[in-house]
Amino acid sequence: MSLRVNTQRNEPRLSSMPRLNLTAVTEFTFEGFSIFGWQHRLILFAVFLVLYLLTLASNAIILTIIHLNRQLHTPMYFFLSVLSISETCYTVAIIPRMLSSLLSPQRAISIPHCATQLFFYLAFGINNCFLLAVMGYDRYAAICNPLRYSIVMGKRTCLQLASGSWSIGLSTAIIQVSSVFSLPFCDANVISHFFCDVRPLMQLACADTTIKELVTLLISLCVLVLPMVLIFISYVVIVSTILKIPSAQGRKKAFATCASHFTVVVVHYGCASVIYLKPKSHNSLKDRLISVTYTVITPLLNPVVYSLRNKDVKDALLRALEQEPPSFTSRPLSSPDIGVIYWRPQLCPGPLCGLPPSPPPPL
Secondary structure (H helix, E strand, O other): OHHHHHHHHHHHHHHOOOOOOOOEOOEEEEOOOOOOOHHHHHHHHHHHHHHHHHHHHHHHHHHHHHHHOHHHOOHHHHHHHHHHHHHHHHHHHHHHHHHHHHHOOOOEEEHHHHHHHHHHHHHHHHHHHHHHHHHHHHHHHHHHOHHHHHHHOOHHHHHHHHHHHHHHHHHHHHHHHHHHOOOOEEOOOEEOOOOOOHHHHHOOEOOOOHHHHHHHHHHHHHHHHHHHHHHHHHHHHHHHHHOOOOOHHHHHHHHHHHHHHHHHHHHHHHHHHHHHOOOOOOOHHHHHHHHHHHHHHHHHHHHHHHHHOOHHHHHHHHHHHHOOOOEEEEOOOOOOOOOOEEEEOOOOOOOOOOOOOOOOOOO
């Protein structure tokens, strides 16, 4: 009887509580760089567009050189070509939308399109992290175990390592996107970023995100810290092995094979760690500027570093640029064998360059 009385007394109290009128969000807009004026945004648009086109062109050149030059058909350049493809797709998922937002800041993006962008951003970004770790293992096998390198890094092993990186990227992206977009989004729909990223989206959710943030932190630790630890261990062993090489020329050559990869690793993991492994930040503009480094600059840095600091790629590129199409010349009409056409190559790459070219049989 007392239970019924207490319930009746509490009913008016419950009915008198105010109800929140929350509107479900169906699309987002990016804050991006709207804090800047039109002229500054136009300058940023021109700069980012040039960097984007250079990234596409340089990665295409790297892929073409590796494909056409049989001397570069090695595990190191196989992984470099896979990284170039992944970096190209990574930039295509982010930069075109960012360029569009610079010109029209109020342009909206639907939730399905935002989820798609986040999925490809995470899939290719995580794939890049593990590909860099695989490339570190490749350098370890080449320097520390050169006699068994062709066996350790066989064609099947390279395909398995590359496929494993892609699988980790795709599966992690599915888990993370499902976790983020299972949250309800109400009222607030302005993303404090220039693309759909995990933390800015969680800040818009109208629900408790503690568990989701813990899942994101664990994923970040696995994706960033684990490959960094593996690369660090590889380079500790690599450096100790290089220092044991008796000749200075041999040590210099061994260090040169690792310099390009190490430079890319420092820039990539350094910028990504600042964003995803630090506590919550209220300076979203600073985070956006740091994000520009690993979404715009790093994808361009990879092919540039590998082409400028790598002798094999530079030599292949120079040979491709210096090569000219063969020219056909004919003897003067006063020659005894009129109409005989001679083929004279402009470049003679072989050891017989000092000998005159032998003419083909008369037509």
